Amino acid sequence: MTALDIINKGKVAVRNSGSLYPIYQNLFKEAFGFEPECPTCGSANGHRHWSQFESFAYGADPKILILKTEKMSNTKTFEVKQKSKIFSYLMEKGGRQIIVRQYGDVMTEAFAQAYLKTAEADAEVFAKRKSEFNVLPVDYRKKADKVVGAKDAESAYPAKLADKKAYAASLGYPEADYKSITSKADMDAYLDAAGMQADAAAKADQDAATEEDLSDAAKTDEPVEGADDLS
Numbered sequence: 115m116t117a118l119d120i121i122n123k124g125k126v127a128v129r130n131s132g133s134l135y136p137i138y139q140n141l142f143k144e145a146f147g148f149e150p151e152c153p154t155c156g157s158a159n160g161h162r163h164w165s166q167f168e169s170f171a172y173g174a175d176p177k178i179l180i181l182k183t184e185k186m187s188n189t190k191t192f193e194v195k196q197k198s199k200i201f202s203y204l205m206e207k208g209g210r211q212i213i214v215r216q217y218g219d220v221m222t223e224a225f226a227q228a229y230l231k232t233a234e235a236d237a238e239v240f241a242k243r244k245s246e247f248n249v250l251p252v253d254y255r256k257k258a259d260k261v262v263g264a265k266d267a268e269s270a271y272p273a274k275l276a277d278k279k280a281y282a283a284s285l286g287y288p289e290a291d292y293k294s295i296t297s298k299a300d301m302d303a304y305l306d307a308a309g310m311q312a313d314a315a316a317k318a319d320q321d322a323a324t325e326e327d328l329s330d331a332a333k334t335d336e337p338v339e340g341a342d343d344l345s
Contacts, residue, residue: 117171125153145176191252191309194218203232252309
């Protein structure tokens with residue numbers, strides 16, 4: 115069976131098949147050098163791996179696809195404390211309540227934003243979720259700045275200019291974009307702007323993953339693992 119044969123079966127059918135799923139895993143590993151994550155379990159990585167496999171099935175070079183993924187993974191503006199923990203939040207979709215889950219080590223920018231946003235109505239839950247981050251997503255650092263003022267705003271990023279640039283490098287931002295910056299304020303502004311761009315790209319990716327997973331599940335009347343219907 116070829117990669118295209120697997121793609122034509124659909125991700126839900128493949129995931130729920132005891133014979134097709136191992137074939138998918140083996141073909142993916144042969145092409146990309148590692149095993150894919152579950153394509154229907156609510157993971158943005160799982161969705162991305164399936165999309166990469168589909169591109170590969172139609173002739174794309176796996177090496178180029180891997181480089182593109184690595185670049186996207188370096189656009190996070192946040193850091194969670196427990197990377198092995200499964201985080202979850204409730205999302206309303208089509209009048210139904212869905213549980214969306216991700217592990218901390220593969221959490222996307224869009225998931226982190228939604229994880230905090232869905233708790234804003236409950237101060238206690240919101241405070242608890244904020245405490246689970248070493249570094250909050252950039253939008254929530256800005257919200258905190260507006261509330262607590264400039265003094266606390268200074269702690270959103272490392273204090274020294276060199277450390278701010280090292281932080282930018284750790285997020286995968288191009289050095290050419292910030293190498294000539296000479297003030298801490300300008301560097302903070304750059305990090306904010308870069309973070310917003312990263313968030314927009316990650317949100318689009320997460321929305322696409324959720325839409326496709328729920329759409330595939332609806333077509334087959336099968337539940338989506340990691341996105342539970344609570345209706």
